[in-house]
Amino acid sequence: MQGTMQDRPLRLNHFVERAERYTPSKLIVSGTATGVEQRTYGEWAERTRKLVSVLDSLEVPPEARVATFAWNSARHLELYFAAPCSGRVLHTLNIRLFPEQLTYIVNHAEDDVIFVDRSLLGLLTPLLPSFRTVRHLVVMDDGGEAPNPEGVSVLNYEELLSAAEPAEFFLGDENAAAAMCYTSGTTGNPKGVIYTHRSTYLHTLSVLQADSIGVCESDTVMPVVPMFHANAWGLAHAGVATGANLVLPGPRMTPAALADLIVEQRVTVPAGVPTIWMGVLPELKGRDTSALRTIPCGGSAVPKALSEAYREQLGLPILQAWGMTETSPIASVAITRSWLADLPEDELADLRASQGPAVLGVELRIVDQETGAELPWDGSTRGELQAAGPWIASGYYNDDRSADSFTPDGWLRTGDVAVMTPDGYVRIVDRTKDVVKSGGEWISSVELENEIMAHPAVAEAAVIGLPHPKWGERPFAAVVIRPEMTLTQAEVLEFLSGRVANWWLPDEVVFIDEIPKTSVGKFSKKDLRDQFADHVLPSD
C-alpha cells in the first residue's frame, strides 16, 4: 500500500528559494583581505541564479565538477548552491593540501572549471599545467593581490556575473550528486566522497534540531571551519535554509580578526576547530560577547581544559561535535542530556569532552574488529566505531580502497576506537591504526600522548607502536621539548607513573625537533612510523 503524499525531492534548491522568499533582507557578511563586505540573502540569491547562467554560458556540462579554491565568503556560498541547483557537482578543494594531493584530486574528480580567490591564486598557479581536465579558471577578487598566471585564459567572476541574467534552477532526483569532498587522509591519496541533494538536505535538518546545534532564523552563524572542509559542518546550508545571518570570515583568520567579527557582528554561533578557539579566547577578554549562544567545535578532540576556560571566561562551554568527511560531517554532538544535568561540574566537563550521543538519523555502534560482533555500551569496552545513516558514505568515488572502509552490512568503518557509555555518549580513545597492541591488549596512543603533553616541559608528543619480540608491539614515544627547557626519559616515565597503568609505560622515549604533520596540521603517525621504521626497542 503506497501513501498518498506528494513526491517532492529533497533538493537544495528549496533552501535558496526559502532565502529569497522568506528572508531576503537578512545578511551575509564576508571578510576580505581589506575589510568586510555585506550583502542580503535577496542579493545573494539573485547572484546565485546569475551564476547558474554563467555556468551555462561556460558550457559546463550537467554533472560536471565545479571546483572552488576559496576562503569562506558570500561568493563561495553562491557556488555552494549554483553548482548543485543547476545539476552540476560542487567540488571544494582544500587550500591546505600538498601540491601533489591537489593535482591528484583535481584530476581524479575531473574538474571542469575552478573558481579561485585572488588571494589564493599564487598557490594554484604553479599547479595549473598539471591539471588535465580544467577548461576554465575564474578568479574572484577578494582584496588579495596576485597576478593572473601567464599563458592561461583567466575569467573574472564579477564580470561574468554582471553580464548574466538570473536563471531557473534545475529540478532532478534527490539522489543526484550535489557536492564532493576529498578526505585529507594520512595514508595514500585522498579519497572522494560524493554528497547528494538528499544527504545534504537531511544533514542540514539535523543541524537545525534543538538537540544538535539548533540553528534558527534569529541566529548569526559564523563558520570559521572552512567551506572546503566537509560542508563547513552544514552551517552554511543551515544559514541559507533558516535565513540566519551568516558571517564568513574570508582570509580574516587571525584570532584578533575573528574576535572582532564575533563582537561586532554579534555572532551567536561561531564554529571552528580547537586551535581556532585556543587563539580567540584571550582576544575576547573584557569584550561584549553577550550574543553568543553556543560554540560548536570539532575536527579534533576538544581538550577539556579549553572548554572549561570558555565556561569560566564567557559562561559558555564549547559544544563538541564529531564527524568526518564521510559523515557529512556531523554524526554526534556532546549535548548534556537532561538526566545528567545535575552532575557535578567536573563530570559535566568530562561529558562535554566526549563526542556525545549520535544525532537523530545517525546510528553508531562499536564492534570487535576480530569477530565483527557488536560490543556493549558499558563505558569501558573498546571497539571500532562504525556509522550508518542517510548522510553517511557508503563508498569512495571511483576508488579501489572503498571495500576496506565499509562493513558487509554497509556501515562505515570510521577507523576510530571508541567506548560507548550507558547513556549513549561516544568517547573516542584512538585511531584503530594507532592503538598499540601489546600482548593482546590495547594501549591507547592518544591517551598516552595526552598524559605526556600534560608535562609542563613538553611541547608535542606522539606515541606509536614498535615491534617487540615478546609482546608483539610496545609503545614508543617521540617528544618535543619546549624551548629552553630540559627533559629526560626517566622524568617522563616518572611523570606518567600513577597517571597510566604500569604496563602502558612506553618502552622508550626519544626527543626530536618536531612531530611530522599532515597537510591539515594533524600529527602524521605514518611519517613518524616511516622515520623510525628500522628502530629497535631496547631489550631491557
Next chain:
Amino acid sequence: MQGTMQDRPLRLNHFVERAERYTPSKLIVSGTATGVEQRTYGEWAERTRKLVSVLDSLEVPPEARVATFAWNSARHLELYFAAPCSGRVLHTLNIRLFPEQLTYIVNHAEDDVIFVDRSLLGLLTPLLPSFRTVRHLVVMDDGGEAPNPEGVSVLNYEELLSAAEPAEFFLGDENAAAAMCYTSGTTGNPKGVIYTHRSTYLHTLSVLQADSIGVCESDTVMPVVPMFHANAWGLAHAGVATGANLVLPGPRMTPAALADLIVEQRVTVPAGVPTIWMGVLPELKGRDTSALRTIPCGGSAVPKALSEAYREQLGLPILQAWGMTETSPIASVAITRSWLADLPEDELADLRASQGPAVLGVELRIVDQETGAELPWDGSTRGELQAAGPWIASGYYNDDRSADSFTPDGWLRTGDVAVMTPDGYVRIVDRTKDVVKSGGEWISSVELENEIMAHPAVAEAAVIGLPHPKWGERPFAAVVIRPEMTLTQAEVLEFLSGRVANWWLPDEVVFIDEIPKTSVGKFSKKDLRDQFADHVLPSD
C-alpha cells in the same frame, strides 16, 4: 552522477530504536479514567515490540489497516509504532465522528482489527454489525467501565501482550504507507489521507526545528490534541524521536485535570485547540507554571484575545500552528521573525494571531481561483491558499473527489482564502466556499462573524451568502443571543458600522437558538445553508 551515500530509508523504526537505546529511562505518563500511569520508554519500546508479535499472531496481513479508537495514552503510542514498523498501516478513528461516518471510514479503509479503549467501547459497540472487514476487536482497559459487546469475540490487550515475545521490526521502503487519517469534512463522506514513513519522518524533523516547535530531549510534551487527529500534530512522534517525556492525558480532559497535569508533570510544551486553552487558563491561576516553554495551538484560528490573556497571566503567548489532515498537519507556525521582534506589543499580537510563515520544507502560495495565477505577497491580495511539500497530500485514498482538491501541478488546494504578508506570514481570512461573492468582490464571512461576536450580547454568529438579484450574493447573519440578553438587527448593524466597510453590512440578521455544528464542533455552514436554502433576502 550518483552520490556515494548510504541508501537508508527514512522509516519510523529509527525513532523507536532511538528511544530504546538512548533514552530508555525517560517517561511516558498516561492519564486514565481513575488516575495516572507511568512507564519508561524502555518499557514502552519492549511492549511495542511485543505488540508486533501480537499483530503477527492475530494474522494481521502486511499492509492491513490496524484501527484505533482511543484516547491519548502509552498504549495508543504503542499502536502508533507497532503497526507501521511491522509493515501494517495505523488507522486512527476519530472518536467524535457521527456513527454513520465511522461506519463509512472503517469500511472504506477496510480495517482488519480495531483496538478500543474500554471507556470508549460504548460508542463503538452499536456500530460493530455495520463493519464489514473487521476480524478482531481488542479492548484496552483504561479504567473505564463498559461491558464487552454480546455475541462478539473480544480480545484483551494486556493478555495478548503478556503472552507475546518482543519482535524485530520490518524493514521496507520509506514510501510505504505508515498511517491513515480521514478528514472530518463538512460536506460528504470523510476523505482518507495515507501518510508514509518518509512523510511522517520528515514532518517529525520539522517539529524538532527551533523555528517550529523545537521539541528536544529536555522537554516534557503534552499533546492534548487527540492522537486520532492528524498525527497529534507530530508531537507523539517527536517525543519518541527525541526522548522527551510525554504526558498523554487519556480521558482526563477536563480543564482542571489538564491544568493539574501541566503543573504536576512540569510540562514544557502542551498543545491543543483554542477551546482547550480557553478552559485551562483560569485553572492555572496562581499555580507554578514556570516549566512552560511554549504553548502550540491550532485546529482553528487562535483568537488574539486568548493569546494575549496567556501572555498576561503566564508571560507566554500562545504559539499558533496551522495545518490540516492533508498537511500531516504542520505547514506553518506563527513564530516571530527576528526583524519584527521590536514591533509594538499589539502588532506582535497580530502577527501571533496569523498562521505564520511556512515551515522549512513546505511551500505555500496564494492563487487566483479564476486564472490560476499566483498572487503577490502584499498583505492585502486574497487568493486560494495552496500547499506543496514532502508531507503534503497528493490525493485521497481511493476517492473520486481527489481531482478537485489538487492543482494540475500537484499542489494541495487547501480550500482556504488567505493573504500573504511581505514577511511571508499567512493570514487565513475565510474558507473558499464561505466567502460571500458580492458584485465581483469578496466579503469574508469569518471576519464578519468575528466582528459580530465581539458584541457583548452575542454568543455565536455565522455568516453565509444568500442569492441576490443584483449583487449575485449578499451576506446573511445568523446570531445566537446570550442567555437573558436581547438584541435586534438594527443594534447589530449599528455595532458593525465603522468596524467593517459599509458594503459588507449583512442584508439581514436573524436570531436562532444554535448554530449547527459539525462532528468536531466547528460551525457547519453547510447545515446553515440547508436550513436557509429557500430564504429570500429582503429586497429594499
